[in-house]
Amino acid sequence: MAELRVASAPLLEAKGLVRNFGGLAAVRDVSLSLRPGTLHAVIGPNGAGKSTLVNLLSGHLVPTSGKILFEGRDVAGEPPWRMTQLGIGRSFQRTNLLTSLTVLENVRLAAQAVSAVSGLRMLRPASREKQLIVAAFEALERVGLAGAAHRQSGLLSHGEQRQLEIAMTLATRPRVLLLDEPLAGMGPEESERFTHLLKDLAHEHAVLLIEHDMDFVFAVADWMTVMVDGTVLAEGHPADVRANPEVQRAYLGGHA
Numbered sequence: 001m002a003e004l005r006v007a008s009a010p011l012l013e014a015k016g017l018v019r020n021f022g023g024l025a026a027v028r029d030v031s032l033s034l035r036p037g038t039l040h041a042v043i044g045p046n047g048a049g050k051s052t053l054v055n056l057l058s059g060h061l062v063p064t065s066g067k068i069l070f071e072g073r074d075v076a077g078e079p080p081w082r083m084t085q086l087g088i089g090r091s092f093q094r095t096n097l098l099t100s101l102t103v104l105e106n107v108r109l110a111a112q113a114v115s116a117v118s119g120l121r122m123l124r125p126a127s128r129e130k131q132l133i134v135a136a137f138e139a140l141e142r143v144g145l146a147g148a149a150h151r152q153s154g155l156l157s158h159g160e161q162r163q164l165e166i167a168m169t170l171a172t173r174p175r176v177l178l179l180d181e182p183l184a185g186m187g188p189e190e191s192e193r194f195t196h197l198l199k200d201l202a203h204e205h206a207v208l209l210i211e212h213d214m215d216f217v218f219a220v221a222d223w224m225t226v227m228v229d230g231t232v233l234a235e236g237h238p239a240d241v242r243a244n245p246e247v248q249r250a251y252l253g254g255h256a
């Protein structure tokens with residue numbers, strides 16, 4: 001099963017991706033392949049270029065050079081809304097919700113963002129609204145927040161807000177999920193629940209996970225890319241990455 005998954009065609013690929021900020025090369029010649037059914041973790045110290053990579057893949061930044069292939073088609077430089085339509089969903093390192101709205105309203109808005117191009121636009125407004133609510137509830141159930149649908153988003157715990165963000169991403173019906181440090185600020189209990197959710201999601205989507213908690217990453221990842229200074233230092237199965245002397249020297253320290 002694992003071999004089959006790894007052998008499947010990539011959904012999203014970066015090829016020789018470069019992004020400069022003035023004189024700084026934040027991402028330098030990064031290539032990676034994200035395959036369906038895979039939880040692919042990207043690790044690396046602060047400033048390694050992980051968030052920049054996610055921003056390039058989600059269309060929030062335009063690459064200086066290099067290719068981004070979605071199902072083999074070059075989509076580099078497409079705007080975020082287009083990437084969302086294609087099926088590339090993302091969550092942000094910093095929270096992105098409208099705290100004065102209810103949980104349901106936030107997810108419904110996210111669902112609406114893709115409805116303009118889906119079959120929904122053919123429906124009468126009332127039916128369309130119903131479909132949006134259905135999609136929103138489905139996403140909330142998926143992350144275990146359906147019971148909190150009518151609560152004000154700003155009053156949720158930090159962990160619940162992160163779950164809500166995942167629901168908002170799921171409401172856009174993505175095929176690829178780009179998650180930038182989704183565990184940031186979660187307590188141990190919340191993280192554990194989140195771990196189960198992530199593993200479930202990885203079976204149906206291709207998940208690219210940025211995370212700095214090493215124990216967590218090694219426990220959940222099917223595949224790993226290690227970034228240092230904007231480049232890929234190593235890539236492979238977690239066990240091989242952990243054993244890689246260069247990775248240990250550059251990054252893991254006493255952790256391996």
Ligand SMILES: Nc1ncnc2c1ncn2[C@@H]1O[C@H](COP(=O)(O)OP(=O)(O)O)[C@@H](O)[C@H]1O
Nearest residue numbers: 021024026044045046047048049050051052053
């Ligand atoms: N919008 C920006 N403008 C200028 N420099 C940036 C910008 N975004 C990131 N950088 C720089 O690019 C490098 C990589 O940052 P980032 O991708 O956020 O790393 P990571 O997510 O791995 O911590 C850092 O040196 C950071 O200061």
Ligand SMILES: [Mg+2]
Nearest residue numbers: 050051052093
């Ligand atoms: Mg970051």
